[in-house]
Amino acid sequence: MPIDALTQGLVFGILVGALYGLAAVGLSLVFGVMRVLNVAHGELLMIGGYASFWFFSLYGIDPFVSLAATIPTLFVIGIVLHRGLFVHVTKLREEDRIKNSLLMGFGLALILDNLAIRLWTADERSITTVYSGAAASLMGVSLPYVRVGSLLFALVAILALHLFLTRTYIGRSIRATAEDWEAAAIVGINVDRTYLLAFAIGTALAGAAGALVSVGYSINPGIGLEWTLKALIVIVLAGMGSVGGTLAGGLLLGAVESVSVYFIGGAYREVVGLVMFLLVLLLRPKGLFGN
Amino acid sequence: MLECEGIDVFYDDLQALWGVSLSVEAGEIVALIGSNGAGKTTILRTIAGLSKPAKGDIKFDGVSLSKKPAYDIVDLGIALVPEGRKLFGSMTVLENLELGAFTGRARGEKNATMKWVYEVFPLLEERRNQTAVTLSGGQQQMLAIGRALMSQPKLLLLDEPSLGLAPLVVQMIFDVIEQINQRGVSVLLVEQNAHAALERAARAYVVENGRVVGHDTGQNMLRHEHVKSAYLGGV
Numbered sequence: 418m419p420i421d422a423l424t425q426g427l428v429f430g431i432l433v434g435a436l437y438g439l440a441a442v443g444l445s446l447v448f449g450v451m452r453v454l455n456v457a458h459g460e461l462l463m464i465g466g467y468a469s470f471w472f473f474s475l476y477g478i479d480p481f482v483s484l485a486a487t488i489p490t491l492f493v494i495g496i497v498l499h500r501g502l503f504v505h506v507t508k509l510r511e512e513d514r515i516k517n518s519l520l521m522g523f524g525l526a527l528i529l530d531n532l533a534i535r536l537w538t539a540d541e542r543s544i545t546t547v548y549s550g551a552a553a554s555l556m557g558v559s560l561p562y563v564r565v566g567s568l569l570f571a572l573v574a575i576l577a578l579h580l581f582l583t584r585t586y587i588g589r590s591i592r593a594t595a596e597d598w599e600a601a602a603i604v605g606i607n608v609d610r611t612y613l614l615a616f617a618i619g620t621a622l623a624g625a626a627g628a629l630v631s632v633g634y635s636i637n638p639g640i641g642l643e644w645t646l647k648a649l650i651v652i653v654l655a656g657m658g659s660v661g662g663t664l665a666g667g668l669l670l671g672a673v674e675s676v677s678v679y680f681i682g683g684a685y686r687e688v689v690g691l692v693m694f695l696l697v698l699l700l701r702p703k704g705l706f707g708n
Numbered sequence: 709m710l711e712c713e714g715i716d717v718f719y720d721d722l723q724a725l726w727g728v729s730l731s732v733e734a735g736e737i738v739a740l741i742g743s744n745g746a747g748k749t750t751i752l753r754t755i756a757g758l759s760k761p762a763k764g765d766i767k768f769d770g771v772s773l774s775k776k777p778a779y780d781i782v783d784l785g786i787a788l789v790p791e792g793r794k795l796f797g798s799m800t801v802l803e804n805l806e807l808g809a810f811t812g813r814a815r816g817e818k819n820a821t822m823k824w825v826y827e828v829f830p831l832l833e834e835r836r837n838q839t840a841v842t843l844s845g846g847q848q849q850m851l852a853i854g855r856a857l858m859s860q861p862k863l864l865l866l867d868e869p870s871l872g873l874a875p876l877v878v879q880m881i882f883d884v885i886e887q888i889n890q891r892g893v894s895v896l897l898v899e900q901n902a903h904a905a906l907e908r909a910a911r912a913y914v915v916e917n918g919r920v921v922g923h924d925t926g927q928n929m930l931r932h933e934h935v936k937s938a939y940l941g942g943v
């Protein structure tokens with residue numbers, strides 16, 4: 418019986434870990450390409466969650482279906498935020514971008530947090546569909562449909578991103594810009610437009626993750642910081658440079674968190690991730706899967 | 709075909725170029741020589757659009773470049789082989805070459821250009837699936853030149869292509885530069901190896917402290933007293 422609880426915990430950990438991975442992939446893309454650390458990434462995820470919630474509450478659109486609208490909505494929000502804010506950071510030298518983007522991101526996070534409270538109250542929200550409570554059972558382990566669906570969607574999204582970045586000309590121009598923006602510029606890549614695209618894609622990925630959080634779990638205006646932290650931990654665990662590595666980092670964080678709950682109790686769940694974060698920074702600063 | 713007309717260039721508050729004027733005619737090899745920190749790299753970066761002149765203008769086939777972004781300048785037909793090569797290290801040789809043909813004009817003729825690049829550098833074809841970081845210095849320089857050629861330049865800007873390479877490889881790189889030039893590509897060549905550059909250059913400019921201080925044919929430069937003592941090791 419206790420072993421079953423461990424297995425069940427591990428499965429839940431992996432299911433939520435896929436969302437950690439999806440949240441981190443967007444942040445990692447923006448950081449890798451623009452050298453901009455957007456600490457309001459979790460707020461963008463929160464907005465994606467509300468978009469999905471309202472699509473469901475107001476129009477009754479299934480959260481998995483409304484991803485087709487949530488993702489483009491957040492893509493456009495990403496364009497607006499880049500044009501209005503983050504583009505100014507990209508005009509700075511690379512060394513100065515991180516600290517300036519931190520300040521800008523904190524400001525933006527505060528604004529978005531408060532705006533969300535004003536608009537939507539501080540209530541905890543979550544999407545309850547007809548199939549929300551349903552679960553498959555595999556050898557005594559419960560597999561809730563919504564969370565399994567979320568995991569599958571996260572896998573598909575991350576695979577699609579990987580193929581886009583490696584197989585298409587535009588995707589390669591994004592990777593080229595991430596490696597060396599001056600080299601990108603001299604082969605004819607429009608670096609500013611590439612930054613805009615990367616930021617919009619990063620925002621859209623955050624939005625997708627948020628939508629999945631609102632159906633498998635719950636959202637409120639304050640979840641931003643928590644998700645930014647999760648994404649940062651995953652990036653440090655996984656290292657930069659590979660989309661697949663980031664996904665693996667997310668799954669690992671989810672698994673370790675839930676196993677820790679089994680052994681040392683739920684009170685330390687959040688601490689475990691931070692301890693891993695510090696250990697990896699100390700022992701293997703390039704990350705477990707970084708190159 | 710290329711005219712720099714009295715350009716001043718700054719890095720933040722620090723002025724690096726003062727009133728630099730120079731020209732490259734169609735089909736020419738032109739050399740820029742000068743000691744460390746003279747401003748040679750800055751001249752090439754400014755032509756390529758990575759730095760912007762605060763004063764003066766750059767014209768290419770009559771078109772002003774000074775307000776154009778780097779990606780437009782490549783499309784107009786100027787390719788830079790930068791100092792330190794700046795390859796996409798984690799990408800393969802093939803991916804680097806394909807990115808070289810990123811602009812609209814070059815992309816359509818990518819395969820034909822690549823055939824030519826492989827003729828010039830057969831080794832790149834052999835190594836096409838290797839990542840750029842795993843190449844030797846000479847091979848990386850070949851790739852940097854090959855990537856620039858993929859944009860189908862009319863003018864090739866080369867920043868110290870022989871730096872840090874073994875003598876045999878240096879010889880090969882210079883041969884290739886002549887070969888490329890014979891195909892009608894004009895060349896603006898920055899070299900520490902002034903002797904080799906002047907031997908091949910129709911004309912040359914001497915750059916000192918951010919200014920052009922001398923200009924003559926390559927052959928005359930080789931006999932010039934100041935050039936000999938300052939840049940040709942006194943011989």
Ligand SMILES: Nc1ncnc2c1ncn2[C@@H]1O[C@H](COP(=O)(O)OP(=O)(O)OP(=O)(O)O)[C@@H](O)[C@H]1O
Nearest residue numbers: 719722724742743744745746747748749750751791
């Ligand atoms: N990114 C930069 N920021 C600030 N100053 C710079 C920068 N790059 C070059 N400089 C300065 O501009 C001047 C010209 O440098 P530049 O690199 O153009 O010289 P160079 O002739 O290419 O030298 P080298 O032979 O060492 O390559 C130097 O004083 C240099 O210190």
Ligand SMILES: [Mg+2]
Nearest residue numbers: 748749750791
């Ligand atoms: Mg230089």
